[in-house]
Amino acid sequence: MAHLPKKPLLDTRRGVLQKMAVGAGALAGASAMPGLMRYAQAQSSEPIKIGFQCHKTGIGAAYGRWYERTSDAAVARINAMGGINGRPVELVIEDDGTDPKRGAEVLEKFAKQANCDVAFGTLFSHVVIGSAPTAGELKLPYFVVSEGYHVASGMLNRYTLQPGITDVKSQVIAMAPFVADNLGKKVTMIYPDFAFGHDHRDYFSAAIKEQGGEVIEFIAIPPTETSFTKYFPKIPRETEVIYHVMVGPAVLTFVKEMGEFFGSSKPEIFGFIDSLEAVDINSPGLEFLEGTYFWEGNPRYAQTDQTAFDKNYREAVGVNDQGSSITDSSDVSTYAHMFGCWETLNVIKKGMEAADYKGPDDRPALIEAVEAMTDMPASDDHPQGTKEFNGKTHQAFGHQYISQVKDKKLNVVHTTPIEAGYYPDEVDYTTQPF
Amino acid sequence: MASVTLLSTKGLSRSFGGIRAVENVDFELPEGQIRALIGPNGAGKSTFVGLLCGRIAASSGSVRFMDRDISHLPAHRRIALGxxxxxxxxxxxxRLSLYENVALAARRSIGSDRASVDREVASALExxxxxxxxxxxxxxxxxxxxRLLEIAMGIAQHPKLLILDEPTQGLADSEIRQFNALVRELNAEATILLIEHNMDVVMEIADAITVLNFGEVLAEGPPEEIRQNRAVQAAYLGTG
Amino acid sequence: MRPEAKSLALHLGLLALLVIAQFVVSPFHHGNLSRIMVLAVFAIGYNVLFGYVGLLSLGHALFFSAGMYGMGLAMQHLGVSALAAIAVGVFSAFVLSAVVGAVALRTTGVAFMIVTLMLAQAGYLAILYFGAYTRGDEGFVIQPEFRTIAGLDLTDPTVRYFAAFFVLAACLLLTLRLVHSSFGRVLVAIRENEERARMLGYDVFRHKLIAVIISGTLSGAAGAVYGLLFGYVGATFATVQYSILPLLWVLLGGAGTVIGPFIGTLFMFYLIDFSSGLTSAYMVVAGVVLVLLTLFAPQGLAGEVKRRLLPWLP
Incomplete structure (x- = not known):
């Protein structure tokens, strides 16, 4: 696509559907637009309904807001291109409160009450893990955008897939060569003492060893901690790199206190942007981050070598070159993750087209069609970059970006090859019955 | 009356933050008696019975009940002893019904058998x-x-010792006459220890009277003797 | 009819309705009812302590999650069968509630609330701390192939519905029995006037402790069954939110009534479900309804019915 339609044209999906319903007048209007024309011909078709399990409230709300905007934009684009199999796409949004119990209930609502064809969009791992058993029982394809390792670990089931974002195990493994080659081989890890932190601890310590480095100190921070000064003296003197993955509201305090502890003579510092998603890198107290490195799933700041795909994607979602909302620059996006929603919706579209999806009976065919996917080249469908999908583990693998904070901007200094994130398969979901 | 001692105390004391509410009381209550406990306001009467039944912990001293040292038993165990x-x-x-109030009192000793509880409640209320x-x-x-319901709850427990703390307060004169008769009737089964302000009641029904003043036993004896006691008159009865 | 007979008839009627519901309601409501019935067991457990003894605990998530993790960890790490795992879960909650009761009952009022809250928070942090076994905040899945009892597949909606129904029916009838027993009446006496109950010769501490144990064990049973029926064990169930929820369910439905916890759970489930369709501020809607109920039906739904119409309601 050379050009994305501007948002007002397709303001809301409901708007489009209502237009269709009113018939001739709407048709006349729609016929002026090639996009609408195509599903005007299939006007008798019901919309394809995609249940969007959204963290509107709870701890995931900042992510949820941006996941919703990205998904809306992706659906608007799909509809502008004629929908899926000639049918319009409708997002059915339900808040899960970032709670696994509610998450599972929401899936039941999608399947049994809203008659959704598939469910989609969950970020937080505990909600994914809490909901996936229900998805399996409902035989409802469940496309998550979580970056959790839960899918590829084999813990879930054949109906749960993650085709739009690389999982954390792969991300972490891919970081190790860069850290060892460029920052140092003696690493101290600082991480929250729960599952997310433990994943980093386990995967990174193994991966850095393969690169000839080692983690010389593990500093686990209890989740209730609000001040961190007592932990910094535990950092060994010979530390060359600090690897941190703190998350939550305390992260600003964490960075500030780390700055006070080290003063001007700091080791190299590498972190995951998860800590600072939806947070302005120019926030007071974050000055200390200047010169440090971050993993980014997708570069928040538009780079000098920005692809046309990223440019189009930014414009469609409504994000400026600094990674904030075009209407409110203080509203910083969750840019490193939210592309996963966009790409996943495009995977659903391709899968449904390949399976000639007509309704819930074709759900297994849809799963098989997605499982059969391999290459996902960089494109407007995949603006973050090329991906390889592993049908057996239901997990996508992509490039990772390492950025340095320079002049209060995140500049990409290294892009990992996809293969750097590979690890042996731990499950073959294709052998499980539907 | 040569009799068995049901309840006794030795050196029983209790102070509240320096104030000695009950001071070194030696007390004996023979089985079958109606004993009145009198004294001016603040003499320590309620504290004393609180110490007897374990609502209040003693600072020192001991309590014996039915030939058993109960000083270290919690209130509910003392109650359960009778x-x-x-x-x-x-x-x-x-908020509970009259029936349930009395039934709660009855069930502890007779168990949950519905018919017996019903009988017991009906009889106590009657x-x-x-x-x-x-x-x-x-x-x-x-x-x-x-107040009468409280007494019914006491009756339903079939106690060996019934402690009544100012039972006639708030009763009409006619009710007081019934009350006197009731206490005498109950006395056939139980020893009765009565804190009472109404001297007419005391004089009419008590076999013996103990007078407390400033937490100490001032005098003890049959009603007539107490009426004549100068110290009692001075401390409490005023002009008598 | 005697009050006991009337109330038995009422509760059996409710259970009969739930059996009929299995055959007539839509799949969506059918699935919801399965969840509600298990959660109602949690509320029933909570109500034993709050409604009948008058003790407000802010730590019942501890018992619910003890049941859930006892069940889940036994299956995951010891490989025991589903039924045995449920037993492990219930037993865990039993032991834990005895310990918590022994500690927390030394306090009363606000202190009791705080102690239970702190102990539950300690339980939550313990789940995170032992992340190597519990998978911390993420939790873990109970795989479908292990979710069978006596050859019955608990992932099947109908089987699951009846499993939930069976547990609810057992707990409902058990509580009914309890509140009609002399033990249950002493609990009410303690709620109404603790000092008087003591001075009738009842061992108040022992009664309260047993009530905490019954309450905690029922809550644990609910947690174990919930985890098994829906295939997930996770630390969110140990957060303070899951200590507040049973309190709300019981308040809504009517504290100190046997049927109230079920009514409250049902009502709140659909309140959230309905209002979340209207606005993302659905907790505000739920909050407003709660405030209105507190103003106009302070005894909760079943409590109000008891006050106005059916004074014999247990």
């Missing part, structure tokens, strides 16, 4: 004259009738 206590300030289960409206909540009763 004491019953009615509160000075009415303390019934306000003795205090509260036979009507047994299904209504206790809070609907007048104050005087709540």
């Amino acid at each position: 004491m019953a206590y009615t509160f000075q300030i009415t303390s019934v289960f306000a 003795r205090v004259g509260l036979t009507e409206r047994t299904d209504q909540p206790a809070e609907d009763l007048s104050y005087g009738h709540q």
Whole structure:
């Protein structure tokens, strides 16, 4: 696509559907637009309904807001291109409160009450893990955008897939060569003492060893901690790199206190942007981050070598070159993750087209069609970059970006090859019955 | 009357932050007696019975009941041994029915057998004259009738020792006459320890009187003797 | 009819309705009812302590999650069968509630609330701390192939519905029995006037402790069954939110009534489900409804019915 339609044209999906319903007048209007024309011909078709399990409230709300905007934009684009199999796409949004119990209930609502064809969009791992058993029982394809390792670990089931974002195990493994080659081989890890932190601890310590480095100190921070000064003296003197993955509201305090502890003579510092998603890198107290490195799933700041795909994607979602909302620059996006929603919706579209999806009976065919996917080249469908999908583990693998904070901007200094994130398969979901 | 001692105390004391409410009391209560405990306000009467039944912990001294040292038993165990206590300030289960109030008192000793409990409740309520409206909540009763309900709860426990803390407070004169008769009737089964301000009641029904003053036993003896006692007159009865 | 007979008839009627519901309601409501019935067991457990003894605990998530993790960890790490795992879960909650009761009952009122809250928070942090076994905040899945009892597949909606129904029916009838027993009546006496109950010779501490144990064990049973029926064990169930929820369910439905916890759970489930369709501020809607109920039906739904119409309601 050379050009994305501007948002007002397709303001809301409901708007489009209502237009269709009113018939001739709407048709006349729609016929002026090639996009609408195509599903005007299939006007008798019901919309394809995609249940969007959204963290509107709870701890995931900042992510949820941006996941919703990205998904809306992706659906608007799909509809502008004629929908899926000639049918319009409708997002059915339900808040899960970032709670696994509610998450599972929401899936039941999608399947049994809203008659959704598939469910989609969950970020937080505990909600994914809490909901996936229900998805399996409902035989409802469940496309998550979580970056959790839960899918590829084999813990879930054949109906749960993650085709739009690389999982954390792969991300972490891919970081190790860069850290060892460029920052140092003696690493101290600082991480929250729960599952997310433990994943980093386990995967990174193994991966850095393969690169000839080692983690010389593990500093686990209890989740209730609000001040961190007592932990910094535990950092060994010979530390060359600090690897941190703190998350939550305390992260600003964490960075500030780390700055006070080290003063001007700091080791190299590498972190995951998860800590600072939806947070302005120019926030007071974050000055200390200047010169440090971050993993980014997708570069928040538009780079000098920005692809046309990223440019189009930014414009469609409504994000400026600094990674904030075009209407409110203080509203910083969750840019490193939210592309996963966009790409996943495009995977659903391709899968449904390949399976000639007509309704819930074709759900297994849809799963098989997605499982059969391999290459996902960089494109407007995949603006973050090329991906390889592993049908057996239901997990996508992509490039990772390492950025340095320079002049209060995140500049990409290294892009990992996809293969750097590979690890042996731990499950073959294709052998499980539907 | 040569008799068995039901309850006794030795050196029983209790102080509240330096104030000695009960001081070194030696007390003996023979089985079968009606004993009145009198004294001016603040003499320590309620504290003393609180120490007997374990509501209040003693600072020092001991309590014996039925030939057993009960000083270290918690209140509910002392009650279970055969004491019953009615509160000075009415303390019934306000939102529960009259029936349930008395049934709670009866069940502890006779168990949950429905027929026996029914019988027991009916009999206790009849003795205090509260036979009507047994299904209504206790809070609907007048104050005087709540006092009677308290006594019914005491009766239903079939205690060896019934402690009544100012039972006639709030009763009408006619009710007081019934009360006197009731206490005499109960005395056939139970020893009675009565804190009472109404001297007419005391003089009429008590076999013996103990006078407390400033937490100490001032005098003890039959009603006539107490009436004549100068120290008592000075401390409490005033002109007598 | 005697009050006991009337109330038995009422509760059996409710259970009969639930059996009929299995055959007539839509799949969506059918699935919801399965969840509600298990959660109602949690509320029933909570109500034993709050409604009948008058003790407000802010730590019942501890018992619910003890049941859930006892069940889940036994299956995951010891490989025991589903039924045995449920037993492990219930037993865990039993032991834990005995310990918590022994500690927390030394306090009363606000202190009791705080102690239970702190102990539950300690339980939550313990789940995170032992992340190597519990998978911390993420939790873990109970795989479908292990979710069978006596050859019955608990992932099947109908089987699951009846499993939930069976547990609810057992707990409902058990509580009914309890509140009609002399033990249950002493609990009410303690709620109404603790000092008077003591001075009738009842061992108040022992009664309260047993009530905490019954309450905690029922809550644990609910947690174990919930985890098994829906295939997930996770630390969110140990957060303070899951200590507040049973309190709300019981308040809504009517504290100190046997049927109230079920009514409250049902009502709140659909309140959230309905209002979340209207606005993302659905907790505000739920909050407003709660405030209105507190103003106009302070005894909760079943409590109000008891007050106005059916004074014999247990």
